[in-house]
Amino acid sequence: MNELNLEQLKLWRRQFHKMPEIGWSEFVTTATLISTLREMGYQVLSGKKFLKTDNILGRSQKEVDIGLARAASKGITPELMEEMDGLTGCVAVLDTGIAGPTVGMRFDIDCVAVNESQDLSHYPFAQGFSSQNPGYMHACGHDGHMAIGLGVALWIVTHKTALTGRFKLIFQPAEEGVRGAKPIAEGDVLDDIDYFFSAHLGMGCSSGEIMINPLGFLCTTKLDFRFYGAPAHAGINPHGGANALAGACHCVTQLMAIPRHGEGMTRINVGTLLAGEGRNVIPATASLQLEVRGGNQQINSFMTQQALRTGEGIALGFGLRFEHELMGEAVDLYNDEKLINLVTQIAVKEMGLSPQEGLFGGSEDATVLIKRVQEHGGQAIYFVLGSTIKAGHHEACFDFDEISLLYGVKIFTNCIDYLCQEHQ
Template sequence: MTARLRDRLTPLRRDLHRHPEPAWREFYTTHRLVEELRAIDPDGIAVGHEAYDPADRMAVPDDEEFGPWVERARERGADADLLDRMAGGNTGAVAWLDRGEGPTVGLRVDIDGLFIEESTDDEHHPVAEGFRSEIEGTMHACGHDAHMTWGLAVLEAIRDSDFSGTFRVFFQPAEEESGGGNPMAESGFAEDLDYLLAVHVGLDHPTGRVVAGIEKPLAMAHFDVTFEGTSAHAGKAPNEGDNAMQALGTAITNVYGIPRHADGMTRVNVGTAEAGTASNVVAERARVAAEARGETTELMETMKREFRRRVRAAAEMHGCEVDVDVVSESPRADSDPELVDLVADVARDVRGVEEVVPTADFGASEDATFLMRRVQENGGLASYLIVGTDHPTSHHTPTFDVDERSLEIGVDVLTDAVLELSERGP
């Protein structure tokens, strides 16, 4: 890595940290990425619907939710042509280098933020250094600002190297909603990948540790459930109502009663529940946001099927109609041992790496598994690696931050792995 590129990592990450945007609303983020990509001058850049089929997206918000985010991006100076190309929430990008004969290597990084209000505590590093989120109620609380920095820097480093083959970087939207992995995986940019690397910062691994590949990510499904009942006066004629509140309560009890499975870990969680309008009105509408997970894709499908069955039984018991919408999901995919070994070998020679762990259980969910599975089904290899960082609090908290020493480590590990794959061939 050149000294010039090394010096740009922290300022770039901090700039991206200031402008977090949630799933499918990463308008300014995509604009900034494209600005940086144009300066790098790769052989091609595809934005939004040029990078994937919008019909393959998951967890897409209603159209009216895009407007304020578009206007905010416009006010911050986002390119008007780019905003037009991202209409309808088609955010994200793919950039590539074509460098003759050799393997086709992909790197996937995610770009969305979270609906979390960032801490204003003077001891919080982004506050102390003046790069706290400028968008109230939204922050990069999972390190995606570092991931984007890696994607851009590795692309630039490979551009300036003797890499032979094709290199593509997937700047994927909507990871937090598990909505963007599927369209990226279904796109033409993924169909001929020989190798895929995906990466995450931290995850309770300290600065200086690299995990060469994860195992056992949980397959996952997100649900939106809506109960429709009949309102009535709760004092005068409660018998005339069909109580959506009761259906909701019964459904919550039912789904938490799904037995655990002998074949592996299973999970279910009701994250939000809302119903009713007043204390003297039988609730006619209720809504639940929930999820189910499984150690394998098959176990997740079992949980999904049981979830639906028990929710529908609760609705029927209380005379209500119910709609169970699977808004997004992701499969399980494990890192390939051959690629894990390669990543581990190159990581041991990277300055700042103090410990290399070949594999670790992931224990959560990630929609990069769509891309991993596509590559593996086509005969290629994939690995999801972790670059450790000393983060003061857990991911998805208001005081999350990354140790910026990890930025250089991540770029070097990823760049060296891509170059080693170029030497190996397809």
């Protein structure tokens, strides 16, 4: 059994850093997690035993196929491939056999589509652990989240006889684009969780700092719009076609004209527009990738409804068929008081971390898991674990301070220890 120390945490982090995989294609990552957690003595569930497949969002078959081929080339066994069922992520469960709380934790596992820096001033490159999957990089710190998760897992098994209750360590796929939480939340993994912990490294906090109750989480909905028209000769028969490109262009300008909401913050962005087949053909297809955000769920659903109505209206006007697909979603965050106090006691009073207050300013689908836990009567928290970073999240030179891995494990495990003691 490996010993839990900073060196071991770094080894895990660097192993994951070398093999970044984009959301829903994290097969090598998931197989590594399953094997490591089983070796520690966990029951590990993956595939359809872990995710409710009806609720999978934003999964590209092309990326899945590339991920499956990569996993085969890296020697992932047929048994593990079959077990994963073409799906990624897993939950590791350990039951102490003694009555006590069920503690759940979330660690996200996907990377971003960024080409990692190959400059010698970039520490992972200089140290020889930079991405071996060109075009993809752990540029958000999720490699660190997984290392913390394995560290917590190892601490739990080595302290099992002194603990009570059950532990569920959730390794979530596809956090980028807020896609992976919903199929976990809609399954039964979270149903019995009494306390739920989740965190992110960096995000504006430096090493030695912690933001225990980040504010300003935006609710968001990611949508794909598709318009289908009819092709026709652009010179002889333009009136015989139905122009999907023209419809899509009108849709973009109309989406930007959705009125602002008087009761809180709104955002809308159309990130891509793909349309048309050829210069002299009336364009028969067009697709948009867009997102809306809102300061709360009511405002976000106002934005979503307005966007959908715009798409439908444009399609009617241009004689097109309209389809939309939900690609991702996150909600707002309300940390529970008891866990705010507990993390404050441990991280600030006992470990001496400096508490920070501030806005998160983005979206995160741990909120979908948290909401589900709270609906079932559990309590939950999401905090920002400070780590000095070399460049912004999602940038080619992103790197975090590995000492924060140890802080992360300590906060999670000291919280677990407290909750088990409280129950005895």
